[in-house]
Amino acid sequence: MATYGDLRWGVHLMKRILFLMSDTGGGHRSAAEAISDALKIRYGEANMQIELVDVFRACHWPLNKMPEFYPWIVNKSARAWGWGYRLANMRPIYSLNKRMIYYGNRQRLHNIIQNHAADVVISVHSVITPPMMYAYQSLSQRPPFITVVTDLVSTPRYWYDPRVDFTFLPTQKAYERGLRRGLEPERMRVVGLPVHPRFSALRERATVRAEHGWDDGLPVVMMVAGMDGMGRLYHTARAIDAQNLNCRLAIITGKNAALKARLEAQTWNQPTDVYGFVRDMADKMTAADMLVTKAGPATISEAFIAGLPVILSDRIPGQEDGNVTHVVENGAGVYAPTPAQVAETVAAWLADDGAQLRQRKANARRLANPSAVWQVADAIWEYAHAAYIPAPKKSSRSARYRILKPEATPQR
Incomplete structure (x- = not known):
């Protein structure tokens, strides 16, 4: 487990790469593992420390049971899941839900940050993205945060958080929805959906x-x-x-x-x-x-x-x-x-x-995009070498969550 200590390989800082996901279906983990393997192939496993964290597992009940609940509800009552999915994507419900997840699990989300230090953070799960951004924004400075959209076309609002530094999208329709949701075009790119490097x-x-x-x-x-x-x-x-x-x-x-x-x-x-x-x-x-x-x-x-x-x-x-x-x-x-x-x-x-x-x-x-995983991996590696980003000023109540980069960390 990486902490905010001085992780080094040789004379170089080992890059700490954190994937935020949940095992609600197999696609989130498979995307994270595909990108991880591409990073290791391209830049050398010895030069990085990669962690995958199931954010829902770290939350309070009932979110911590979502990996079991998801396949059950999809198999037993897909129609009910569909209703819930559409309801959660309505603007008022979305605005309330993302805040409820954060404030209901604030300490646990901050524990993830404290226990899994990172030079770059990648979310491959829609619902996880906004509450984790609330957590990172409460710090005095934070690592770059990237979203990799793993829904192909039907992309819910949760994917499109304007606080995220960059968003990779699988299709043009998903990109156009990002524009409608207020994301800046220069902070989005259509690359396809990343699958394992074996497919390239x-x-x-x-x-x-x-x-x-x-x-x-x-x-x-x-x-x-x-x-x-x-x-x-x-x-x-x-x-x-x-x-x-x-x-x-x-x-x-x-x-x-x-x-x-x-x-x-x-x-x-x-x-x-x-x-x-x-x-x-x-x-x-x-x-x-x-x-x-x-x-x-x-x-x-x-x-x-x-x-x-x-x-x-x-x-x-x-x-x-x-x-x-x-x-x-x-x-x-x-x-x-x-x-x-x-x-x-x-x-x-x-x-x-x-x-x-x-x-x-x-x-x-x-319709194939075999280079998607490589484009995403290259961008992540570049962001891993970028400077930490000063967060917007928060009230003094957030000071207890403040995490600074180690003094020994070299300038990038």
């Missing part, structure tokens, strides 16, 4: 297919449902199986061991491989021909880089509505919200000698 150096398709035992010439229909295996993956797979198609299924259940066991116990009409949590997603996407998935932004972005058209079998209301529109309007996939519709779409894409599938693959590649 995809391996040769034939080699990967041979390694997976997929070298039988059959088109591969890949199915995923997020890290927690959410949604109707089982029923969708069985619906595709009932079509008796000339293909191979590759089903990834994430950390849902019960779903994996249930799928493995079935008899299938075509070659079918079932995987749990995997770390070679770039390879598997490279070897596949189409992807059946929920409308998660990270998976969609990875698929585009791999040239995979997507069949969106589900979406989280409110939060992922824009992702569906983005995919469909650009001809990179379709929205098929029932298992039967997914199965019919797979059959249609495999028909007509694959002409429709090839066109959708080309459309997907046009």
Whole structure:
């Protein structure tokens, strides 16, 4: 754990990089880890200390239970989540909520700052950003604060805090919403959504297919449902199986061991491989021909880089509505919200000698942004060498939270 001590490597100050996130869905952590790995590759792991902090976990109840509550509510009552999501994005609710989170957890948020000293701070979670900015602004000086937006299109107000020093956005629509929310254009940039550096150096398709035992010439229909295996993956797979198609299924259940066991116990009409949590997603996407998935932004972005058209079998209301529109309007996939519709779409894409599938693959590649993770990493490294930023003057009550940089810290 980094503190505000004198962390050095050789004669140089080791750069302290802090990611603020929460495990409410897998996309926030995966974005932080992707950027972290890009930083290590580009600038050397020995030159930095990187920490990922789950801010909600550090808060009082009920926020500290959000990592468990989120997958439960999304699976059990997605409609209720959608209502809550839209309600929280209304201006009066947003203004009240961000203050309530800060004042209700002020000491705990300041403990994060005290216990995790940083030369640059990066938020990859929307709701976390405003209350953490309140905390940092109460200091006499603070490190640069960067937001990396990890929602693809449907970006809530919480992402757009004008106190943040720079905001990286995944799409033009997200950028335009930032302008409407009052962010300065020179402090925003559209780069795409950062995914793991492995996706910027995809391996040769034939080699990967041979390694997976997929070298039988059959088109591969890949199915995923997020890290927690959410949604109707089982029923969708069985619906595709009932079509008796000339293909191979590759089903990834994430950390849902019960779903994996249930799928493995079935008899299938075509070659079918079932995987749990995997770390070679770039390879598997490279070897596949189409992807059946929920409308998660990270998976969609990875698929585009791999040239995979997507069949969106589900979406989280409110939060992922824009992702569906983005995919469909650009001809990179379709929205098929029932298992039967997914199965019919797979059959249609495999028909007509694959002409429709090839066109959708080309459309997907046009939406790819494989350099996003490198652009963000380069900017973070530059900000890590910048001077601390004097915060606006606060009342004397905030003095007890004041944290100064060590006197031994060299001028930057």
